[in-house]
Amino acid sequence: MKGTGFLLLCALLVACGPDRVAEIDAEIEKLSAERVELSVVTAARSEADAAEHRLAEAQAGLDRVREEGKRLANEKAQLEAAIAHEGELVEQARGEIAAAQQATATELAEIDKKDGEIAQARARAMGVREQAAVLAREIRPGDPAWATERRVKSVQEFIAKVARDYPDDPVVAELARSDEQPSADPAEAGALAAQKAARLRDRFTRIYDLETPEVSAGAKAPAAPK
Amino acid sequence: MGPPSTSKWMRGVALLVLLGGMGLGPCTSEKELRAAEAKRDALLASTRPKSDFWPEVERKGTAVKAEKAATAELAKETAQNQALAQEIAGLEQRAGDARSQHAAADTALAGAKAELERARAERARRDETLAGFASRQRAGGPS
Numbered sequence: 001m002k003g004t005g006f007l008l009l010c011a012l013l014v015a016c017g018p019d020r021v022a023e024i025d026a027e028i029e030k031l032s033a034e035r036v037e038l039s040v041v042t043a044a045r046s047e048a049d050a051a052e053h054r055l056a057e058a059q060a061g062l063d064r065v066r067e068e069g070k071r072l073a074n075e076k077a078q079l080e081a082a083i084a085h086e087g088e089l090v091e092q093a094r095g096e097i098a099a100a101q102q103a104t105a106t107e108l109a110e111i112d113k114k115d116g117e118i119a120q121a122r123a124r125a126m127g128v129r130e131q132a133a134v135l136a137r138e139i140r141p142g143d144p145a146w147a148t149e150r151r152v153k154s155v156q157e158f159i160a161k162v163a164r165d166y167p168d169d170p171v172v173a174e175l176a177r178s179d180e181q182p183s184a185d186p187a188e189a190g191a192l193a194a195q196k197a198a199r200l201r202d203r204f205t206r207i208y209d210l211e212t213p214e215v216s217a218g219a220k221a222p223a224a225p226k
Numbered sequence: 227m228g229p230p231s232t233s234k235w236m237r238g239v240a241l242l243v244l245l246g247g248m249g250l251g252p253c254t255s256e257k258e259l260r261a262a263e264a265k266r267d268a269l270l271a272s273t274r275p276k277s278d279f280w281p282e283v284e285r286k287g288t289a290v291k292a293e294k295a296a297t298a299e300l301a302k303e304t305a306q307n308q309a310l311a312q313e314i315a316g317l318e319q320r321a322g323d324a325r326s327q328h329a330a331a332d333t334a335l336a337g338a339k340a341e342l343e344r345a346r347a348e349r350a351r352r353d354e355t356l357a358g359f360a361s362r363q364r365a366g367g368p369s
Contacts, residue, residue: 068307069306083324
């Protein structure tokens with residue numbers, strides 16, 4: 001019985017060995033489920049590379065646009081600052097123009113005032129000069145004594161009046177003082193009075209520039225004394 | 227049929243199986259095995275694990291998504307830049323106008339200052355005239 005069992009076992013071992021083909025088929029089936037074609041993987045890799053390349057280009061483009069945006073924003077800020085600065089300068093210039101125009105108006109008013117003072121001073125001086133000239137001309141050597149005495153007196157009164165009107169003038173004061181002791185000789189007194197009147201005429205002509213062309217021509221016509 | 231006949235029968239069956247197995251050999255042939263192995267090897271050579279494939283798909287998806295976002299951002303910032311460029315063109319015009327106004331104001335200021343200087347000079351001339359009257363009036367000497 002034992003020999004028979006052993007023989008049967010050997011027969012079964014030899015006849016029913018493992019089926020390798022079936023195992024490999026099973027392995028193939030499993031591999032087919034777990035793996036994909038190489039070309040598919042390669043295509044997927046290429047597409048991923050291309051997508052990343054496009055992404056890199058898009059990002060590079062975005063970087064460029066952002067840089068451009070920064071440059072533009074900076075340019076805009078500079079322009080706005082420049083406009084504001086120009087506006088401030090314009091306002092400042094307008095303020096200075098207004099101030100200069102105001103100062104000019106003040107100066108022109110002063111000029112008008114001074115012109116009036118000059119005209120008035122010259123008009124007074126012109127009156128003195130003309131009166132002195134008339135008095136000097138009226139004293140003539142051949143006139144009668146009474147007439148000469150009367151004109152000498154007129155000269156004395158006139159010089160006294162001028163001395164009152166121009167108290168700061170030492171020459172006029174000196175002429176007025178010298179009249180306090182007149183000469184006894186009418187002819188000499190007349191000549192002296194005529195000389196004084198002529199001195200007075202010439203002094204006022206010189207002091208007030210009465211013979212300068214502009215005054216003589218009337219360009220700066222003296223105003224009437226007030 | 228007693229035990230000796232049963233043993234004889236089993237021995238016969240074993241011999242028959244042994245003879246049958248020896249005569250047929252293994253369950254499959256060597257040729258089929260090699261073909262199966264070749265098929266498996268070819269499969270291994272022509273394929274890659276899915277673990278190699280899906281990361282590529284994911285990489286592509288991530289890149290496409292990011293590209294889409296970058297493109298949208300690019301369009302947005304390009305539009306902003308165009309708007310900025312238009313603003314700058316307007317500002318350049320305004321800056322030119324402002325510079326012209328400044329130049330005109332400077333010219334007007336120079337004119338106003340010159341006018342003021344002339345007026346001051348004229349007033350000074352008149353002051354000198356009046357001062358000359360007074361100083362000559364106070365001075366003695368030959369008349």
